[in-house]
Amino acid sequence: MEALEIARWQFGITTVYHFLMVPLTIGLGLLVAIMHTAWYRTGKDQYLRMTKFWGKLFLINFIMGVATGLVQEFQFGMAWSEYSRFVGDVFGAPLAMEALLAFFVESIFLGLWIFGWGRLPKAVHLLSIWCASLATIASAYFILAANSWMQHPVGVEMIDGRPVMVDVWAVLTNNTLLVAFPHTIFGALSVAGGFLLGVSWYHLWKRRRDGIDTVGADGRVVVGSDPARGRDAADHKVWLRSLRIGAVVAVVSFAGVSLTGDLQAKLMFDQQPMKMAAAEAACHDGTGFSILSVGDLGSNDCSDMVAVAELPGMLSFLANGDFDTDIRGINTLLPEYQERFGTHLPDNPIYGERAGTEIDYVPVMEVTYWGFRIMITFGMLAAAAAVVALWVVRKGTVPESKWLMRLAVFGILAPFGANSAGWIFTEMGRQPFVVAPNPDPDGIDNVFMFTAAAVSPGVSLAELIFSLSAFTLVYGALLVVEVKLLATYCRGGVPSAMPELLHGSTAEGAEKDDDGGPDGGTGGRGKDSGADDVLSFAY
Amino acid sequence: METLPTVWFIVIAFFWTGYLFLEGFDLGVGMMMRGFARNNTERRVLLNTIGPVWDGNEVWLITAGAATFAAFPQWYAALFSGLYLPLVLVLLALIFRAVGIEYRGKVDSDRWRSGWDWAIALGSLVAAFGVGAMLGLTTTGLPLDANGDRVGGAFAWFNGYAVLGGLAVVGFCLVHAAAFLALKTDGDVRLRAKALVLRWLPVGLLPMAAWAAALVLRNGKTVTVVTLLVAAVGAVAAWLLAKAGRDGLSFAGLGIFLVAGTVTIFTAVFPTVLPSTLDEAFSLTVESASSSDYTLGVMSVVALFGIPAVLVYQGYTYWVFRKRVSSSAIPAAHAVVAQ
Numbered sequence: 001m002e003a004l005e006i007a008r009w010q011f012g013i014t015t016v017y018h019f020l021m022v023p024l025t026i027g028l029g030l031l032v033a034i035m036h037t038a039w040y041r042t043g044k045d046q047y048l049r050m051t052k053f054w055g056k057l058f059l060i061n062f063i064m065g066v067a068t069g070l071v072q073e074f075q076f077g078m079a080w081s082e083y084s085r086f087v088g089d090v091f092g093a094p095l096a097m098e099a100l101l102a103f104f105v106e107s108i109f110l111g112l113w114i115f116g117w118g119r120l121p122k123a124v125h126l127l128s129i130w131c132a133s134l135a136t137i138a139s140a141y142f143i144l145a146a147n148s149w150m151q152h153p154v155g156v157e158m159i160d161g162r163p164v165m166v167d168v169w170a171v172l173t174n175n176t177l178l179v180a181f182p183h184t185i186f187g188a189l190s191v192a193g194g195f196l197l198g199v200s201w202y203h204l205w206k207r208r209r210d211g212i213d214t215v216g217a218d219g220r221v222v223v224g225s226d227p228a229r230g231r232d233a234a235d236h237k238v239w240l241r242s243l244r245i246g247a248v249v250a251v252v253s254f255a256g257v258s259l260t261g262d263l264q265a266k267l268m269f270d271q272q273p274m275k276m277a278a279a280e281a282a283c284h285d286g287t288g289f290s291i292l293s294v295g296d297l298g299s300n301d302c303s304d305m306v307a308v309a310e311l312p313g314m315l316s317f318l319a320n321g322d323f324d325t326d327i328r329g330i331n332t333l334l335p336e337y338q339e340r341f342g343t344h345l346p347d348n349p350i351y352g353e354r355a356g357t358e359i360d361y362v363p364v365m366e367v368t369y370w371g372f373r374i375m376i377t378f379g380m381l382a383a384a385a386a387v388v389a390l391w392v393v394r395k396g397t398v399p400e401s402k403w404l405m406r407l408a409v410f411g412i413l414a415p416f417g418a419n420s421a422g423w424i425f426t427e428m429g430r431q432p433f434v435v436a437p438n439p440d441p442d443g444i445d446n447v448f449m450f451t452a453a454a455v456s457p458g459v460s461l462a463e464l465i466f467s468l469s470a471f472t473l474v475y476g477a478l479l480v481v482e483v484k485l486l487a488t489y490c491r492g493g494v495p496s497a498m499p500e501l502l503h504g505s506t507a508e509g510a511e512k513d514d515d516g517g518p519d520g521g522t523g524g525r526g527k528d529s530g531a532d533d534v535l536s537f538a539y
Numbered sequence: 540m541e542t543l544p545t546v547w548f549i550v551i552a553f554f555w556t557g558y559l560f561l562e563g564f565d566l567g568v569g570m571m572m573r574g575f576a577r578n579n580t581e582r583r584v585l586l587n588t589i590g591p592v593w594d595g596n597e598v599w600l601i602t603a604g605a606a607t608f609a610a611f612p613q614w615y616a617a618l619f620s621g622l623y624l625p626l627v628l629v630l631l632a633l634i635f636r637a638v639g640i641e642y643r644g645k646v647d648s649d650r651w652r653s654g655w656d657w658a659i660a661l662g663s664l665v666a667a668f669g670v671g672a673m674l675g676l677t678t679t680g681l682p683l684d685a686n687g688d689r690v691g692g693a694f695a696w697f698n699g700y701a702v703l704g705g706l707a708v709v710g711f712c713l714v715h716a717a718a719f720l721a722l723k724t725d726g727d728v729r730l731r732a733k734a735l736v737l738r739w740l741p742v743g744l745l746p747m748a749a750w751a752a753a754l755v756l757r758n759g760k761t762v763t764v765v766t767l768l769v770a771a772v773g774a775v776a777a778w779l780l781a782k783a784g785r786d787g788l789s790f791a792g793l794g795i796f797l798v799a800g801t802v803t804i805f806t807a808v809f810p811t812v813l814p815s816t817l818d819e820a821f822s823l824t825v826e827s828a829s830s831s832d833y834t835l836g837v838m839s840v841v842a843l844f845g846i847p848a849v850l851v852y853q854g855y856t857y858w859v860f861r862k863r864v865s866s867s868a869i870p871a872a873h874a875v876v877a878q
Binding site for chain 2 (some may be wrong): 044059060063064066067068069070071073074076077078079081082084087089090091092093095096097098099100101103104105107108109110111115116117120159164165166168203229230231267274323456457458459460462463466467470471474478481485488489491492493495496499511517
């Protein structure tokens with residue numbers, strides 16, 4: 001083990017972890033803003049309940065994203081100081097823009113929204129969730145601008161061996177960014193869609209199981225009521241509406257993810273052909289998309305790789321839009337890379353002890369090959385399940401089957417898996433470069449950096465082992481806490497965010513035109529004491 | 540002297556000052572979750588004074604870090620990698636604190652709350668100390684080689700200035716938080732917070748004053764003597780105003796102390812952003828550490844638009860939640876039960 005490997009594991013673990021929270025934040029934030037808008041416009045009770053319930057879950061998740069995001073901002077300098085020095089002129093700018101233009105908005109307006117129930121004018125309160133939600137999306141844009149620059153450096157000139165920004169517009173309109181951004185947002189929405197679907201399914205199922213809702217002779221739901229526990233007719237509407245919204249969002253976002261993913265792949269065949277060849281474990285040139293390739297992927301050795309099943313012409317279609325273009329395989333690409341970037345790391349002090357070692361231009365194929373396929377499979381499964389779910393609930397509720405319910409709940413994980421797999425694929429596929437060189441005409445050819453040169457020279461192996469262990473342990477423990485808390489609040493249903501529903505008055509529409517009123521505060525349990533100069537909150 | 544790097548040095552000093560002024564009190568309130576607050580209701584009063592604003596305050600830290608990356612990559616790389624271990628602890632502390640503030644009230648159990656109270660208190664303490672140590676060291680130096688990398692091992696950064704900087708920020712946060720609570724709460728909490736200001740203000744502000752004074756002596760710029768005096772006046776005024784029961788003005792007095800103090804510190808070290816204790820030639824300066832003029836120009840446009848906007852909407856948040864929080868207004872906790 002050397003420092004470089006530990007630093008890479010640390011970046012991978014902290015980033016993948018951070019990105020478990022991020023897509024749910026982006027996707028759910030937007031959906032909560034839409035629910036809040038629906039309540040604002042119609043005044044219907046179920047929309048208020050939806051806003052509060054999903055809003056509560058959004059917040060439980062949001063804070064973990066914030067907390068782990070801090071690590072992202074700091075760790076470039078901490079563990080990757082050579083990288084920070086090399087790219088600082090161009091890479092720091094989008095990060096600083098994110099902080100100044102997006103993250104401030106997100107944090108401050110979310111604070112206003114959480115504590116603004118019953119305190120802000122209704123329109124301002126609604127505006128605050130929209131500001132927060134749109135800022136999370138803007139955040140994604142700036143961060144992806146930085147990441148896309150690593151995939152496809154643009155807008156710079158090499159001066160004294162370092163890329164110096166000469167065109168910020170090129171960085172902010174990088175073609176890699178323009179497809180990665182919608183791809184990521186759709187991916188985030190698919191996570192939120194699956195989340196709504198799974199949780200709502202559980203509650204519709206629970207209502208049936210507890211004998212509240214029944215099914216009539218025509219198969220239509222007969223909605224019952226258990227007002228003592230807040231499970232009245234409006235409660236049924238909350239879950240049915242949420243389920244349908246979740247399913248529609250899941251289907252639409254899958255369409256979006258597919259379209260943008262296709263564009264992304266076409267770009268990537270140009271910009272990082274080796275990444276795409278490794279995604280296919282494609283050793284030889286050809287047109288076929290591998291369904292199953294046999295051989296020892298782990299050995300990264302092309303000599304024993306055999307594609308057992310292929311879709312002829314499909315790879316060509318993915319890359320080029322036709323069926324008969326030969327796509328270059330690893331055996332063709334490898335000599336090209338070696339010729340252009342050398343076979344061994346240069347004898348330069350920035351490579352430390354790694355100077356002079358042989359460069360492996362082929363990314364770890366078992367990761368790229370399976371990462372690519374897991375992403376697509378999980379994405380497709382989630383979308384297919386959403387279509388089925390829409391059909392199943394057409395008569396107003398879900399079947400009594402416990403297994404179907406479990407499937408819906410565990411199905412929440414599929415889009416998360418697709419998101420993680422996609423990121424692991426694209427980041428691992430960029431190796432051995434941290435800044436990938438671009439052979440395509442509009443790329444800037446000589447801008448690249450080997451990952452081996454990027455790590456902090458002054459930070460010792462022991463320090464990295466300590467931090468990797470500490471982050472992994474803490475993150476692991478906090479994941480358990482977050483998931484348990486989310487599960488508790490999910491199971492609690494709407495009253496977990498609106499406890500007043502448990503205490504009697506559940507007359508439908510009671511809060512129609514009441515701005516939170518006596519139920520103000522985050523959890524709705526705040527009570528204005530009447531004194532003008534006193535605030536009460538629910539922390 | 541190049542203009543844009545100097546402007547960005549000022550901008551970054553501004554972000555740090557804003558961070559210390561805003562998160563200063565919410566870190567201090569966090570520390571006071573144990574020790575000062577006597578029961579669950581008081582702890583909830585404390586949390587609710589910072590509830591709507593702490594996350595926005597923390598963004599000042601992120602922005603200070605990100606702006607340093609964008610404007611002075613050499614400074615960012617040398618400082619953050621040089622202080623690797625302390626920053627790991629700061630990050631973990633901030634994580635525990637943030638999650639604690641949000642999760643503490645989510646389960647109705649004494650054990651759960653008590654665990655998160657400790658997480659918030661210790662997290663706030665470690666974060667404040669670590670950030671203070673980092674600022675102390677960037678003004679007094681690290682053992683950096685020609686490339687800007689720390690030499691001498693994982694603890695080579697540790698010295699008296701790290702401790703002084705750490706104590707300076709912790710002390711300031713506690714005093715600032717006490718003044719903030721005197722301003723934002725009612726009843727017993729308010730009285731005790733006020734007593735705390737009167738008793739501990741001189742002690743709490745002393746390390747920061749000592750740090751600033753040490754830099755004035757080391758670097759010997761006349762103007763810093765003046766700003767240091769202004770800081771002292773601010774501190775004295777804060778104490779006298781607290782005594783007179785003028786909570787708001789006393790809090791403002793602390794603001795003057797902080798702003799004059801950080802102006803003293805950053806002016807004293809200018810144009811050096813991070814001295815090397817090994818060889819003066821290896822020290823990073825505003826010019827040697829900065830990004831290109833083009834990048835700084837772009838970032839200036841962003842800052843020119845972004846900073847005033849932040850001040851406006853963050854100011855609006857403080858205005859919306861300007862009322863005092865009182866123990867009598869804290870509603871009962873409720874348990875979440877499965878349906």
